[in-house]
Amino acid sequence: MTDINTYLWAVLNTGVLALIYAAWKTNWINKQDQGTERMILIGKSIAEGAMAFLKAEYKILSIFVILTSVLLAYKGHSEGTSWLVAVSFIVGAICSGLAGYIGMKVATKANVRTTNAAQESLGKALEIAFSGGSVMGMGVVGLGVIGLGSLFIIYEQLFQDINTVIQVISGFSLGASSIALFARVGGGIYTKAADIGADLVGKVEAGIPEDHPLNPATIADNVGDNVGDVAGMGADLFESF
DSSP states (O other): OOOHHHHHHHHHHHHHHHHHHHHHHHHHHSSSSSOOOHHHHHHHHHHHHHHHHHHHHHHHHHHHHHHHHHHHHHHHHHOOOOOHHHHHHHHHHHHHHHHHHHHHHHHHHHHHHHHHHHHHHHHHHHHHHHHHHHHHHHHHHHHHHHHHHHHHHHHHHSSSSSHHHHHHHHHHHHHHHHHHHHHHHHHHHHHHHHHHHHIIIIIIIIIIOTOTTTOTTTTHHHHHHIIIIHHHHHHHHHHHH
16 A cells, blocks of 8 residues: 555656646746737737637636535435545636646747747747647646546545445536636637637628738637647646546
8 A cells, every 4th residue: 555655656656747747847937038019919908809719718617616616515425425426526627727727828828929039030930839728738747637536545545445436536527627618619600710810800791811900700719729729628638647
């Protein structure tokens, strides 16, 4: 048993290392040049729009998580398994939401810095863009390992039967899947709506490209790319992991 616990703690430490790496890369990205004042303004507008969407979405999801966890606690208690399945569900949902949040926060910072670096060289732009993606990747793995590993260590002490541990801890994956579903679908719907809006306003009405500076839907279109392809994908990857 001692050897097993040693391995489990080693696994948790790898999760912590992944998050430390993500924090280090985030700090490095923040130090990169954002470019001109206009680039900074546009990047800030996209970041504010993306975070506003995420805040509104997570506010609704928190209600869903609370109601579902109450039902899971009642079901687990009534069937003699454990109400702790609700705790697993909440932890899984929080970790999944954090994965999307971390990815979104870093992506909106890396976007404008990548654009500015591309004026210098393709290699520099790739380095910043890849670093931004690696932050979400490490965040997904780190949160998954820490969340699941911590619950396993705790439940192993509370329950003698390993089958009970597995049943209770399965709520973690359910919480992750629930957030991923809403984040992916919600972000996808917003993305497509913004994309269609930019097309209609630009190409159909004004006869300009959808990403033209004079197209008022351009910012919304870029916000949609972030919330769908970054936050939604982050939660989706966490669920798959």
